[in-house]
Amino acid sequence: MANKSNKPDAFVTEITPQSQDFSRWYLDVVRRAELADYSPVKGCMVIRPYGYAIWELIQQALDRRIKATGHVNAYFPLFIPEGLLHKEAEHVEGFAPQVAYVTHGGGEELEERLVVRPTSEAIIGTMYAKWVQSWRDLPILINQWANVVRWEKVTRPFLRTTEFLWQEGHTAHETEAEAEEETRKILDLYKETVETEMAVPVVAGIKSESEKFAGALRTYSIEALMGDGRALQAGTSHNLGQNFAKAFDITFQARDKSVQHVWGTSWGMTTRLVGAAIMVHGDDSGLVLPPRVAPYQVVIVPIPRGNWQETVLPKAREIQQQLVAGGVRVNLDDRDAYTPGWKFAEWELRGVPLRLEIGPKDLEKSQVLVARRDTREKLGVPMDGLVGRIGALLDEIQQNLLARAMAFRDEHTQRADTYDAFKQAMEGRPGFVIAPWCGSAACEAQIKTDTQATIRNMPLDQSTPTGRCIRCDNAAQAEAWFAKAY
């Protein structure tokens, strides 16, 4: 609920400063901006309308791109018979500890337990086995928007919850090369979407063996840096090889008449992206939303002086209509139970990119006062040509947020060539540390034990590294991006 107090500061003081406790700051913002709320179900959150509206905008932007690259949406069952999950050995090993089981339905105990999907490779693979007969049926390029459940011990709104929302793409191809091309194409698509729409710069690369998806041949990810210098995995794209095809018997008659297993991929992004938007751009006053994913890009606050209801309010409504006609998402906050100051603080907290103030004096000058959320600049803008100016400002804010986040990431990315330098970097200013690594899981594990840092990924198209592994001093196989991560 909105705070009913009329003291604007009541808001701000309720948010813990980032510098004091970033984690508390995050939870404060989620709660006060009404993005999400705790539910009576352990580990599950309620996504409130304002948070859901951000997710819907991300969804639309992503769905548009998924379709433009030839994929189609479909829907597969929530439940997976337990036996199906067991068909791919690594897959079940990875997910079994995390799943929820349905044991009773319709008043009876079930003969076979049902798993609430933690991901849908098993159920979708089963259907593909039925649908694919010939090379002519390939590729299959299907995406699904769905809820999934993974039991979590420690949860945090948006970032890690027992139930979450996501899209999961599942494709089947004739050749290994096509599957790899698809996996990389989606990685690029994810990177472009997150950077363009959410102004969140990401590093795209390949995961280490120990961090790859249970059952995959290779996993690629995009990794973003949060405002506290910790990394967040923002999306993953898996080349499944023929692992699931063999487990689920997805075969086809090839062009040469031989019977082959298909080559598969799967890939997903989740509601966790909302958390990324909060943690990359937010400040001590609350959210700072990139215009493209802001439920309201503009809030109009009329200043109630004199006979404002006859003068200011009609003008505010007129401006609202003009902006809406110009394709801008606008909220006119004409509630009379709240003061302008209270409204300023509320909409800052909620991260609205632009605030338009209109009072009797502005009317006289035929202008509005525009306040930017990102820079906090205030500028007078003539009514004449307002819509065009607002559109340009929104573009500018979107660019500025991306540039700011890029600069922050660059400032918080260091290189280390020795283990001492690496440990020092990890203890000091948090962020990414790029370091040569020999490729062994043992070194990776020891580095994690010593420093809490994990390999986020290894950017693609590296030249062969010349250095030596920071941990064991053997020849490096890759330059890895390490960070402490969510």
Add this chain to the structure above:
Amino acid sequence: MANKSNKPDAFVTEITPQSQDFSRWYLDVVRRAELADYSPVKGCMVIRPYGYAIWELIQQALDRRIKATGHVNAYFPLFIPEGLLHKEAEHVEGFAPQVAYVTHGGGEELEERLVVRPTSEAIIGTMYAKWVQSWRDLPILINQWANVVRWEKVTRPFLRTTEFLWQEGHTAHETEAEAEEETRKILDLYKETVETEMAVPVVAGIKSESEKFAGALRTYSIEALMGDGRALQAGTSHNLGQNFAKAFDITFQARDKSVQHVWGTSWGMTTRLVGAAIMVHGDDSGLVLPPRVAPYQVVIVPIPRGNWQETVLPKAREIQQQLVAGGVRVNLDDRDAYTPGWKFAEWELRGVPLRLEIGPKDLEKSQVLVARRDTREKLGVPMDGLVGRIGALLDEIQQNLLARAMAFRDEHTQRADTYDAFKQAMEGRPGFVIAPWCGSAACEAQIKTDTQATIRNMPLDQSTPTGRCIRCDNAAQAEAWFAKAY
């Protein structure tokens, strides 16, 4: 999978004629048009891309209207602690036999079983109790797009499945009058959506006591007549009164400072609507899709004669681009493994409203041949002004389908004033039978036992009926629309 045979008739003969067995015809169409498939999970279907695309178009049309009337979307947990479901006595009685229980999660047995939501009044009511304090917080107008689970013994794709997709609106209001207004407003919105977008005429009215939602004060519904004369409930809107508010303690401080319970509503439409579209418009050749919910409104089939790839194909692509630019959803079927005749049958089966044929002769005449799916008329249309003409034809088809369905319903709606006449009508040509009813559940139950017909609903704003109950001869309380129903 598409049938790989090149004989066009191979398609059609695989579909059982409606007159022979409507139910088989329905299942044949669902399977052959690749709308849905059976899954390895009992009672759960897979919605295949073509079926899902129809659902997405319905969703978009409905979501737009839900938002335009001031509602916002949100997301609540899939799981409901068993105890919460038990708080409203009628509600749990209605749903408990149908629910699925999660008993284990994260490798442990749960302390309290979780219900997989059959509907979300319980979990949403719990949150509203937390969010609502003052009359200023009202109304709450929230909608959710989600999957729900109701254990079903007999299932049928789209019409009745254990898991299905839907939207569920849940609102809370200050006064009884406002809640009733909301309930009716949504009923009207549902009727308008289904008639405008799906060309499916519906009867809007109030349900009898015995057919109302478990826990509601009053339930309203829209009812459509399928091609076999059986009725289908296409949407429901419930006035919950204060039942859930009392069960979940949703109170607020009223304007007069007294503490009151909110007045609630809930309402939903589901993937069952896809089934309605199939059964209202389909014919022995397969689907007939209303243009507004057709994934492809136009299919272009180039006729492969002479050097068609240098002449016909480029023109076909040009037309496709023009139509897409004009906002039309178009598929250019340029696959060379299939003959035109095979393609004609396939796209008829899939219900595409307009087929454009282009061959060398059409190029000479600077025209295309257009075939309407609804009337099967073929007409030559000049390339000049093609986009405008296609748009007009699509509108015409949409109107024609609605008019045809209206006429069918009118022809299959009879009146009966005596029980003999009623029984005769129910045994004869199937459809709606309008009859006076005394309002007693006993008569309603007896009529169902005798004839299998149930009261679908009682249209609103009836004048007081003068007749006598067909069953008991007491004074009628209402004119009820009876039918055998899905």
